[in-house]
Amino acid sequence: MPDEDRTEGQGRLPDFEKGQIVALWQEFGHVAKILPRLTHPRSESTVRNFIRHYQARNSTRNLPAPGRPLKMNLRTRNRVFTDAKENRTQSVRQLWDNLAPEVSTRTVKRYLQKRGIRKWKAAARSLLKPEHAASRLAWALAHRHWTVGDWEKVIWSDECSVEKCRHGGQI
Known part of the structure; x- marks a missing residue:
């Protein structure tokens, strides 16, 4: 079924629904009578187009998708x-x-x-040594009772700009 692989997300009707539409059309002969009896709701144009293609080809099979087949299934x-x-x-x-x-x-x-996934080479980072982890923990414990007002007085080095001259661009 390589053709069905290509059709993912292209609005193709499943075989069960195709058979259901054909059976209902042969029984009732009118799209308006078919629509309320379908297991899954479909638009009138979808059902009408399917019946038109079925009559022209006398088959429920889809035509092959245009273009080169996908390499990955x-x-x-x-x-x-x-x-x-x-x-x-x-x-x-x-x-x-x-x-x-x-x-x-x-x-x-x-x-x-x-699919929205961008892979890139991770930046090399030095590993955190046990003594660094211990000093960070000690610092965090020493400052755990600080209020918002205390933290507002801190100047964070990663958020400041350094001016080399009067132009004031960030470096």
Whole structure:
């Protein structure tokens, strides 16, 4: 069923509904009488267009989708998407190696971008050493009773600008 893979999200009727529409149309012959009897509500134009295509082709099968078939099937696409969401530190190359070696890494990256996932190389950061963690905890415990007024008096270095000359641009 590779054609059905391509049609995800394109408003195609499931086979059960196609059969239901054909049976009701053969019994009643009018779209207005078919609509209230459908299991899932459909617009009049959807039912009318389906019947028109059914009469022209004498078949409930959809025509093949235009264009080149997708390289990744639905199952692989779902696995890539799920794995990318669950393991955010994993690179596109690792996703490709583990889940979709039959396609290029660029195909995997394009699919993830289409689904709203942007993968990039994580910035290198130094690890927090035990003595740093201890000093941070001690500082937090020493300041845990501060009020909002106390915190408003603090100047945070990551929020200040440094002026080199009179232009005042942030550095």
